Amino acid sequence: MDDLIKSLDDNQLAAEIRQVAEQEKNQLVDFLCLLSEVNRRNLHLQKGYSSLFNYCRDQFNLSEGSIYRRIQVARSLEVFPFLIDYLRDGSLNLTTASLAVPYLRVESGETLILSLLGKSKRQVEQLLADGKKQTAKAMPSGAAGHIPCCQQDSDDHADNKVPLSPKERGLFKSVSSEEVELSLLGDPVIENLLNRARELLVPSCPDGAASDVLAIALQYWLDHHDPKRQKVDTLAEFQLNEISRYVPRKLKDKLLYKSGYQCTWVSPEGHRCEETWGLEIDHILPWSQGGRTREDNLQVLCRAHNQYKFFAEKNVSADKVAT
């Protein structure tokens, strides 16, 4: 390939790279259309992913920013199909489209897009910010700042626009292999609590290091509240009332422990959902269909898969599921 490229004369090289760029642009639009359909069908849930973001990250090995922009635009194509034409003819690029999507409204979306064509990213950001200020001024008190827009990705975060996992949203910054830096912003109550704990912990922590005090406090709390540390207790016998839909706390803890604190949804291809947050207990055979509250009829699912299963059982359109 390298030799072939080197053999091209200047005009051929210019023509070739133009052609490849055109193909790349069309492939991107095709990808967005396909992703829109994946989202509409909630195919990512069936394939064992709790969100479209996790599906794209795993399947396509794209950067988080690239995934965000693609999802943002793909999810808007059903409501604003005119975006496809502007993206395909090159007058609108993915970055501009993803910036504009949160501001699009059904009645004025295309007018807004037309005003952004040919503008740089900075110009687009400025125009959108100016429009937001004007909208806020025109809104009644209390409603300012809320601009209706199309559906948002539940994984999205308003400021950095890149969905982050709970772990990535953490407060910790690695300083070395043995140390992390912890940043906290709190009110004076936290300061008072920390200082009082310091006083009481003088025998254990003579120098009163905040990290030591926090570690002791957290250890104490977790010893009393973390289900993982109570596994012996949670695996004990408990009273079951099969005629109640309510799942006893200890049974919940047992099911969570057995699941490894991870969603148990497995796709037909064998991919298990990796979600560990917002886990819920689901009746495998729904309660409404005679399913009882017994261990063998209960499973741990993330919220997205619990909803997906619920709507599938109700035979409701998959696009009702918000993930």
Ligand SMILES: [Zn+2]
């Ligand atoms: Zn799941």
